[in-house]
Amino acid sequence: MDKVNTILFYFTGTGNSLKAARELAQELRAAELRPIARLINRGGPISANADRIGIICPVYAWGLPLIVLQFIQQLSVDQSSYIFGLVTCGGFAAATLKQLDRLLRQKGLKLSAGFSLRFPGNYTPLYGAIPEKQQKELFSKAHLRLKQIAGIVREGRMARIESNFFLVNLLFSGLIYRQGISRFPAGDRDFWLNDKCSGCGICARVCPVNNIEMKEGRPRWQHHCQRCLACLHWCPEEAVECGKTTQGRRRYRHPEITLEDIIQQK
Ligand SMILES: Cc1cc2nc3c(=O)[nH]c(=O)nc-3n(C[C@H](O)[C@H](O)[C@H](O)COP(=O)(O)O)c2cc1C
Ligand code: SF4
Ligand code: SF4
Structure with missing residues (x-):
């Protein structure tokens, strides 16, 4: 197989990470x-087989999504490859990128x-989508930063593996992540339907890991969930709720990413 210049691996639920990957791809x-x-x-x-490899995904509970852990396990690349990580988050990433580095080091x-x-946060159980004006401000900042990142990646330059202070990392990426992430697969028991469900099946189509089956015109979650919240945010009727707090909260989707883009990631 011919060696290509750059491969960008991505995972996304609401489009932020795909948008970041696309902007980088355009620059590179x-x-x-x-x-x-x-x-x-x-x-x-x-x-x-590439000179440069990027791994681009959201931050979940101050660490990597489970699917990215599995991806790293299955990844086989030349040890001389330049590998960089890019994580998108609503607040801060703590030691997510250090976790990525640690997992890669276990494979040489x-x-x-x-x-x-x-990027705008999408964790509706804790908050609703921020107003459009604030979203646009974040998009402009991200756009400028992505140009800088593209410059670093293009030249194959070493750069800092960004993280927060030691105690913040320990608390959020250590204690909270370890507690939280193991509950994700069966945590789909938190999802329920309000009375607006039309039975359209879009939630099942957007689920990146086929964790939703349609039965008698209604989605049924199958307990191998990533908690990406794509089903909640892409439901056209806003019929998917999660726990006790999401009712009436604004949903979020990156405005330049389409339903088809999300469906096509699987
Ligand atoms: C399950 C889950 C956990 C999250 N945890 C964090 C977090 O620990 N820190 C943070 O800043 N944002 C967190 N977020 C927000 C996302 O990281 C952020 O919105 C990201 O850009 C979404 O990317 P996507 O649109 O590519 O799915 C979380 C979102 C989800 C769905
Ligand atoms: S996407 Fe929404 S309306 Fe359509 S089947 Fe799923 S929950 Fe129901
Ligand atoms: S069921 Fe919903 S939250 Fe879970 S992986 Fe599928 S789309 Fe994501």
């Missing part, structure tokens, strides 16, 4: 986007650079 020109969900759903080893690889980028 000869870059190929590969969806992590599709590769995982296919099964087997994941190989990548390493991160050459790790960037975190703020």
Whole structure:
């Protein structure tokens, strides 16, 4: 197989990470986007032959999504590859990128650079979508930062693996992540339907890991959930609720990412 210039692996629920990946790909020109969900759903080893490899995903509970852990396990790349991480988050990433570096090192690889980028948060159980004006401000800042990141990646430069202070990392990426992430797969028992569900099946189509089956015209969650919240945010009727707090809260989707983009990541 011919070696390509740059491969950007991405995972997304509401489009922020895909948008970041697309902007980077545009800046880097000869870059190929590969969806992590599709590769995982296919099964087997994941190989990548490129000078530069990017891993782009959201931060979940101050750490990596479960599907990204699985992806790293299955990844097989040349040890000389320049690998960088880019995580999108609503607040801060704590030690998410250090976790990525640690997992790569267990395979004889390493991160050459790790960037975190703020985008509108999508964790509706805690908050609703921020107003459009604030969203646009974050998009402009992200756009400028992505240009800088592209410059670093293009030159294959080493850069800091961004993280927060030691105690913040310990509390959020250590204690809270460890507690939280193990509950995600069966945590889909928190989802329920309000009376607006039309039975359209879009939630099942957007689920990147096929965790939703339609039965008698209603979604049924299958307990291998990533908690990406794509089902909640992409439901056209806003019929998917999660726990006791999401009713009436504004949903969020990146405005430049389409339903089809999300469906096609698997
Ligand atoms: C399950 C879950 C956990 C999250 N945890 C964090 C977090 O720990 N820190 C943070 O800043 N944002 C957190 N967020 C917000 C997302 O990281 C952020 O909105 C991200 O850009 C979403 O990316 P996507 O649109 O590509 O899915 C969380 C979102 C979800 C769904
Ligand atoms: S996307 Fe919403 S309206 Fe459509 S089946 Fe799923 S929950 Fe019901
Ligand atoms: S069921 Fe919903 S939250 Fe869970 S992985 Fe699928 S789309 Fe994401």
